[in-house]
Amino acid sequence: MVLKSLKRYDQHLLYVIKIELQGNRPLSRTATVLSHFCHNFATVKQINQKHMKQILFINGSPNRNGNTAAMAKRMLTDKEYETLNLVDYKIYPLGQHFDDDQFSEVMQRMLKADVLVMGSPVYWHSMTGQFRTLLDRIYETPLKHKLKNKDLYFIFQGAGPSSAMLEAGNYTIGIFCRLFGLRYHGMATSRNEAERLGINL
Numbered sequence: 001m002v003l004k005s006l007k008r009y010d011q012h013l014l015y016v017i018k019i020e021l022q023g024n025r026p027l028s029r030t031a032t033v034l035s036h037f038c039h040n041f042a043t044v045k046q047i048n049q050k051h052m053k054q055i056l057f058i059n060g061s062p063n064r065n066g067n068t069a070a071m072a073k074r075m076l077t078d079k080e081y082e083t084l085n086l087v088d089y090k091i092y093p094l095g096q097h098f099d100d101d102q103f104s105e106v107m108q109r110m111l112k113a114d115v116l117v118m119g120s121p122v123y124w125h126s127m128t129g130q131f132r133t134l135l136d137r138i139y140e141t142p143l144k145h146k147l148k149n150k151d152l153y154f155i156f157q158g159a160g161p162s163s164a165m166l167e168a169g170n171y172t173i174g175i176f177c178r179l180f181g182l183r184y185h186g187m188a189t190s191r192n193e194a195e196r197l198g199i200n201l
Contacts, residue, residue, distance in 0.1 A: 053151075055081035055201075056113035058106075060120035060131030062087050068119040071155045074191045075117065075198035084109055086130040094136050103137045111143065115151045115201065116182070118173070122158030125165050127172070135176060148181030153197060155188050 055076060061068040064085050072083075089102040110116060120131040127135075138144050156169040170187045177184035185201075188194035 052080070053114040054112060055079060055115040055117065056109060057081050057083045057117040057119065058110070058134070059083060059085045059087075060118065060128045060134070061085075062128065062130070063121075064088075066121070067157055068121050068155055071157055071188060071191050071194040072117055072119055075153065075155070075188060075194035075201065077195070077198065079198075079201065081117070082109075082113075086128075086134060091130070091133055091137060093133050094140060103134075103141075106134065107138070107141060107143055111146050113150065115153070116147075117153045117155065119155030119157075120169075122156065122161040122165055122169070125161075125168075127156070127169060135172070138176075138180075144180050150182050151185060151201075152177055152182045153185050153188070153201065155194060157189055161189075 057069075057072045057076065059069055059072070063069075064087065069083070072081075084106065086106070089106055090098075090100055091103045091106065092098055092101050118131070120127040123129070126132070138147075152173070154170070154173045156166060158165075166187070166189055173187065174184055176182070186197055188197045
């Protein structure tokens, strides 16, 4: 609403200035006030962007646009965020060492974020292999403690998972956050829960 109003003020300001310059007249009070308003609004917008939280959604599903991504979109409605699909990266399990491993790229993106939204579907009663491997590799890296004080939200969904499966996932992420000092804000297992969890994000 404010942005729409600003655009209308900008258009009116340009029109007023154009008319007054054509007549070689000094800017009227209206044009001056509008000019100050636009300048101040732009300054506030820059400050807000500078202090805006960086949100990273880590999608542990092999389906880039599946239910996990849909729940994240619901949780992050009207918020700017980046998506990292684990399926797009080569992250090898512990004990394997290959030159094309991309774990460090994923870790660097996590470190740059203020808020982590981590999601996985329920596969074989647990998280996906990609998601579990990421947790294993984070545990091994000396950079893990730099995740301290970041906010974390967990999305865990599937086709009729049992309460025991969901509780196990919630427990795992809770331990992960306690070990490395992240602030855990809870788990969403449905789109409605994701929407409620994202209200204060």
